[in-house]
Amino acid sequence: MAYARAFASLTFSPAISLRRLRLFRPKLHRSYAAKHVSRISCNLKFNHAAGKFRELGLSRSVELDQFVTSEEQDDNEAADDELGEGFFEAIEELERMAREPSDILEEMNHRLSSRELQLMLVYFAQEGRDSWCTLEVFEWLKKENRVDEEIMELMVSIMCGWVKKLIEEECDAAQVFDLLIEMDFVGLRPGFSMMEKVIALYCEMEKKEKAVLFVKEALKRRDASGYSVVGSESRKGGPTGYLAWKLMVDGDYKKAVDLVVELRVSGLKPEAYSYLIAMTAIVKELNCLGKTLRELKRFIRAGFVAEVDDHDRLLIEKYQSELISRGVELASWAVEEGQQNGSIVGAVHERLLAMYICAGRGTEAEKQLWKMKLAGREPEADLHDIVMAICASQREVSAVSRFLTRVEFMEDKRKKKSLSWLLRGYLKGGHFEEAAETLTTMIDSGLYPEYIDRVAVMQGMTRRIQRPRDVETYMGLCKKMFDAGLVGPCLVYMYMDKYKLWIVKMM
Numbered sequence: 363m364a365y366a367r368a369f370a371s372l373t374f375s376p377a378i379s380l381r382r383l384r385l386f387r388p389k390l391h392r393s394y395a396a397k398h399v400s401r402i403s404c405n406l407k408f409n410h411a412a413g414k415f416r417e418l419g420l421s422r423s424v425e426l427d428q429f430v431t432s433e434e435q436d437d438n439e440a441a442d443d444e445l446g447e448g449f450f451e452a453i454e455e456l457e458r459m460a461r462e463p464s465d466i467l468e469e470m471n472h473r474l475s476s477r478e479l480q481l482m483l484v485y486f487a488q489e490g491r492d493s494w495c496t497l498e499v500f501e502w503l504k505k506e507n508r509v510d511e512e513i514m515e516l517m518v519s520i521m522c523g524w525v526k527k528l529i530e531e532e533c534d535a536a537q538v539f540d541l542l543i544e545m546d547f548v549g550l551r552p553g554f555s556m557m558e559k560v561i562a563l564y565c566e567m568e569k570k571e572k573a574v575l576f577v578k579e580a581l582k583r584r585d586a587s588g589y590s591v592v593g594s595e596s597r598k599g600g601p602t603g604y605l606a607w608k609l610m611v612d613g614d615y616k617k618a619v620d621l622v623v624e625l626r627v628s629g630l631k632p633e634a635y636s637y638l639i640a641m642t643a644i645v646k647e648l649n650c651l652g653k654t655l656r657e658l659k660r661f662i663r664a665g666f667v668a669e670v671d672d673h674d675r676l677l678i679e680k681y682q683s684e685l686i687s688r689g690v691e692l693a694s695w696a697v698e699e700g701q702q703n704g705s706i707v708g709a710v711h712e713r714l715l716a717m718y719i720c721a722g723r724g725t726e727a728e729k730q731l732w733k734m735k736l737a738g739r740e741p742e743a744d745l746h747d748i749v750m751a752i753c754a755s756q757r758e759v760s761a762v763s764r765f766l767t768r769v770e771f772m773e774d775k776r777k778k779k780s781l782s783w784l785l786r787g788y789l790k791g792g793h794f795e796e797a798a799e800t801l802t803t804m805i806d807s808g809l810y811p812e813y814i815d816r817v818a819v820m821q822g823m824t825r826r827i828q829r830p831r832d833v834e835t836y837m838g839l840c841k842k843m844f845d846a847g848l849v850g851p852c853l854v855y856m857y858m859d860k861y862k863l864w865i866v867k868m869m
Contacts, residue, residue, distance in 0.1 A: 449478040453485060456495050463498035464505075471506070479503060480516055487520045496520065497548050504549035518552045521545055522559060529563050535576040539583060558604045565608050573608075574621060577601045581630040603636035610639065615647040619688060626695060634700035637692045641713040644689040648720035651682060682721055689717045708739035715745065724753035728761050743776065747783035754787030754796070778809040785815055794822035798839050805846050816848060837867075 452474060455466045467474070474482075479499070486495040500517050503509050509517075521541070528538050542556055557580065564573035580601045602625055609618040622640040625632050655678070661667045670678075693710045700706030711734040718727035727749045734741050750765040762784070769780045781804050788797035797819050804811050823836045833856065843849045856865040 447473075449474060449482070453482065456482075456486070456499075463495060464502050467499065467502045476508070476510065476513070479508065480513055483513070483516060483520065487523075493524075497544060500550065501548040509549075514550075514552065517550055521550060521556075525556075525560055526563055529560075529567060529569065529572070532572075535572065535579040538576060539579050543583075555604075557601050561601060561605050561608060565605075565612070570609070570614075570617075573605055577605050577621075578625070578628075578630060581625065581632070585630070600633040600636065602632035603639050606636055606639045606643065610643045610646065615643040615650070618643040619647070619692075622692065623688065631699070634696055634703065634706055637696035637699065638706065638709050638713060641689050641692050641696070641710070641717070644685050644692070645713060645716045645720055648682065648685055648717060651678075651685075652720055652722075686717055686721055686723075689714065704738065708734060708737040711737055712739060712741075715741070715749075719745075719748055719752065722752055722755075724749060724756050724758050725761060727752060728764075743780075747780050750780070751783040751787030751790070754784050754793070755791030757791060757793055757796070774807075774809060777807070778804065778811075781809060782811060782815060785811065785819070789815075789818050789822060792822075794819065794826060795835060798823055798835055802839065802842055805842055805848070810846065810848065816843065 452466060452470045455461065456463055482499055483496055486493065486499065496517075500509070500513075503513060525538060525541060528541065538560060542560065545556060560576060561573050564570065564576060602622060606618040606621050609615075609621065619640045622632050622636050658667065658670070662669055693714055696710050697707055711730050715727055715730035715734065718724075718730060731741050731746065731749060746765060746768065750762060753761040753765070765780075766784075769777055769784075772780065781800060785797055785800045785804070788794070788800060801811055801816065801819050819839070823839065827833055827836050840849070840852045844852065853866060856867075857863070858865070
């Protein structure tokens with residue numbers, strides 16, 4: 363009998379405090395809507411107890427929406443006749459509410475099987491039944507150490523159904539959170555974060571604004587009362603981090619950043635890890651901006667759109683700068699909140715590095731490389747190459763020189779890869795003389811560049827061959843490549859206006 367393999371579509375009215383219920387013990391008859399997929403039906407046995415059920419206006423069956431196999435269905439049907447009189451008497455006593463539920467269950471403990479206790483939970487969770495009894499029965503089972511895996515899964519499915527109903531009925535975030543507190547109060551602690559489950563339900567129902575209100579409520583309760591249910595249970599960083607992560611996964615990068623910043627500014631301190639998630643969202647937003655700009659340049663070259671004017675260019679630069687400023691602000695908050703956690707500090711520098719790389723800021727990226735090293739987080743060799751290429755594209759001579767000092771001590775395969783990155787950086791920045799020098803250095807070292815890199819350098823030099831000094835560089839490069847066997851014989855044509863003279867030279 364696997365009663366809870368999928369979450370049942372059971373429902374719950376606005377959350378009720380168990381402590382208040384113990385004082386007043388009201389009857390909770392609510393409208394529960396059940397969404398039928400597959401059904402377990404446990405028909406109550408006709409005996410002298412069934413008459414009492416009819417007097418109380420109770421149905422003759424206990425039903426729970428579930429996915430079940432044919433074997434499980436057969437087992438359930440075979441077990442229909444096994445319900446004892448104690449089961450009916452216990453339900454009748456609990457419905458009367460004349461005594462404490464724990465006293466009733468304690469008295470009938472020896473007469474109730476595990477299956478009957480499960481059915482009791484299902485019965486009171488049904489439409490029109492007393493939801494309070496469900497919580498009381500589970501709490502008693504917890505105290506008696508009779509909660510096995512099946513009962514835990516069953517109760518979790520019931521509670522998740524209640525949470526879902528609250529969200530569907532547009533109940534306040536405070537009511538949803540109250541239900542989580544009651545779950546914690548009765549000892550219901552599933553193997554996953556219920557905070558994350560609630561936020562995921564909000565997002566699945568396209569109620570992200572309500573999810574933000576729920577997270578705010580959770581942080582307020584945490585700061586006011588320190589409820590354990592709010593504690594961070596995963597690397598997603600608690601309620602704030604998880605919602606920011608969900609927004610980021612859905613492509614709402616800016617919303618994820620704004621969420622964390624808004625909570626921080628309003629005085630609600632998000633978890634330290636949530637700042638890292640927001641920084642990751644900034645990296646993704648910068649990356650998307652870069653891809654969009656590259657697409658725009660391709661359209662401009664193809665003549666599909668007009669050139670970007672100065673006003674639009676300033677707006678793009680301003681937006682990029684604002685994103686980076688926000689990332690630096692988040693970094694300072696993350697370090698402040700997680701200064702005792704070395705992994706968070708190292709991750710902050712890692713994300714700042716990614717931000718500067720996406721924004722094409724070479725000198726700032728270089729600084730973050732060294733800060734990562736100091737934080738004990740050794741950057742990958744490829745990151746050094748990427749930053750060196752960015753610095754080369756911006757003709758940052760000092761920075762490139764520092765990177766080349768490191769390259770000198772590499773083995774040939776790794777050295778060729780790094781110098782190829784340097785070469786491409788110069789090409790991207792339009793610095794063809796430096797690219798030609800790098801190409802020559804690679805050939806002299808026996809590190810033959812890739813064909814596409816050689817062609818790119820030669821094409822770039824050809825476009826600039828009109829200047830005398832570029833002619834010499836071009837001819838020297840042709841000879842170097844011919845000697846290395848990388849090109850065939852070259853014919854160089856030159857025309858001297860002063861002498862009206864053509865010169866043709868074989869190389």
